Amino acid sequence: MTGYPRALNETQQTSPSLDATDRRIIVATQAGLPLVAEPYAALARQLGLEADEVLQRVAAMQENGMIRRIAAVPNHYALGYTINGMSVWNITDDHISELGRQVGALDCVSHCYHRPRHLPLWPYNLFAMVHGRSRQDAEEKVSGIEVLLGEYCRGHEVLYSKRILKKTGLRIQG
Amino acid sequence: MTAKHTPVTGESQSASPLAILETPVSLTALEKCLLNEYQRGFPLCTSPFALIAEQQGVTEKDVISTLDSLQQRGLVSRVGPVFAPLCAGASTLAALSVPDDELERVADCVSRYEEVNHNYEREHAFNLWFVVTAPDQAHVQRVLQAIEAETGLPVLNLPLERSFYIDLGFPLWC
Numbered sequence: 250m251t252g253y254p255r256a257l258n259e260t261q262q263t264s265p266s267l268d269a270t271d272r273r274i275i276v277a278t279q280a281g282l283p284l285v286a287e288p289y290a291a292l293a294r295q296l297g298l299e300a301d302e303v304l305q306r307v308a309a310m311q312e313n314g315m316i317r318r319i320a321a322v323p324n325h326y327a328l329g330y331t332i333n334g335m336s337v338w339n340i341t342d343d344h345i346s347e348l349g350r351q352v353g354a355l356d357c358v359s360h361c362y363h364r365p366r367h368l369p370l371w372p373y374n375l376f377a378m379v380h381g382r383s384r385q386d387a388e389e390k391v392s393g394i395e396v397l398l399g400e401y402c403r404g405h406e407v408l409y410s411k412r413i414l415k416k417t418g419l420r421i422q423g
Numbered sequence: 424m425t426a427k428h429t430p431v432t433g434e435s436q437s438a439s440p441l442a443i444l445e446t447p448v449s450l451t452a453l454e455k456c457l458l459n460e461y462q463r464g465f466p467l468c469t470s471p472f473a474l475i476a477e478q479q480g481v482t483e484k485d486v487i488s489t490l491d492s493l494q495q496r497g498l499v500s501r502v503g504p505v506f507a508p509l510c511a512g513a514s515t516l517a518a519l520s521v522p523d524d525e526l527e528r529v530a531d532c533v534s535r536y537e538e539v540n541h542n543y544e545r546e547h548a549f550n551l552w553f554v555v556t557a558p559d560q561a562h563v564q565r566v567l568q569a570i571e572a573e574t575g576l577p578v579l580n581l582p583l584e585r586s587f588y589i590d591l592g593f594p595l596w597c
Contacts (some may be wrong), residue, residue, distance in 0.1 A: 281501030284491045286483060287469055307504060308467055316504040318463035321490060324500045328448055363585040364516065367579055380541065383506040412484025415534040415542035
């Protein structure tokens with residue numbers, strides 16, 4: 250498999266060398282860095298480590314994929330992206346790898362996954378999350394995906410979110 | 424936004440979504456720039472805000488106070504590392520088709536499981552969608568079985584086969 254972004258298989262993935270200090274750094278940063286001039290040094294003081302060690306460990310976790318990116322993470326909802334549509338597609342099996350890669354690379358798609366069908370109840374095998382400032386905005390993005398998929402798509406639906414009932418970002422409990 | 428769209432609520436929404444929707448967010452050029460340009464590549468160095476200041480031709484103090492203000496207003500969720508969705512363990516996306524008059528009860532029941540980190544109501548016959556995350560696959564299965572037993576409803580289990588998710592953030596302003 251070449252040219253394919255790091256696959257995260259939820260059922261098989263194991264942690265690349267994550268030790269107790271890494272875990273403490275994750276716990277201390279997953280809610281955000283302190284907004285001070287030297288945030289990593291502040292973190293190091295809090296954890297009883299040297300600032301350089303924190304920088305090196307964060308860099309190593311980024312290298313091995315445990316940290317995907319370092320970001321000022323926008324709250325899309327608060328910024329007006331209130332429409333969240335989970336578009337689901339029935340793609341011919343032979344084409345799902347190539348088309349999944351193309352859909353996942355679209356700017357308007359925030360998440361894109363191949364999941365199993367459950368026939369007859371659930372015929373869809375490709376999931377692409379789109380966000381919009383309005384329903385029309387989201388629908389236009391879905392139309393763009395439909396054009397891209399063309400004849401290899403046998404059907405699709407969009408499941409718009411009505412309510413977020415629970416959403417927790419924390420991955421490791423302190 | 425259509426009239427059918429129920430306001431989203433959830434513990435991750437720090438600011439009042441309704442207040443924000445009624446008052447369009449007004450942002451300065453520096454705010455837009457910090458939101459758009461640092462969804463990845465936030466500097467990993469001793470003084471990241473000073474480096475951003477240099478890149479943007481403003482002062483370090485401006486960068487810190489602007490990010491702090493964005494965070495205070497709930498427009499930035501946090502500044503820091505974004506971890507891979509699963510540092511270790513197993514998870515799955517699952518759905519239930521819940522009769523309308525049982526939705527509140529079933530949604531509360533699902534959200535009470537600490538292994539459930541996302542739970543959304545969506546517009547579809549499968550109207551409740553949630554993610555179960557646990558240390559291993561057997562644990563995930565036990566949670567799904569417990570939810571089936573408790574709710575009396577069959578769970579549609581859609582584990583990940585492949586991710587096409589590159590996760591670079593997405594452009595907020597083009």
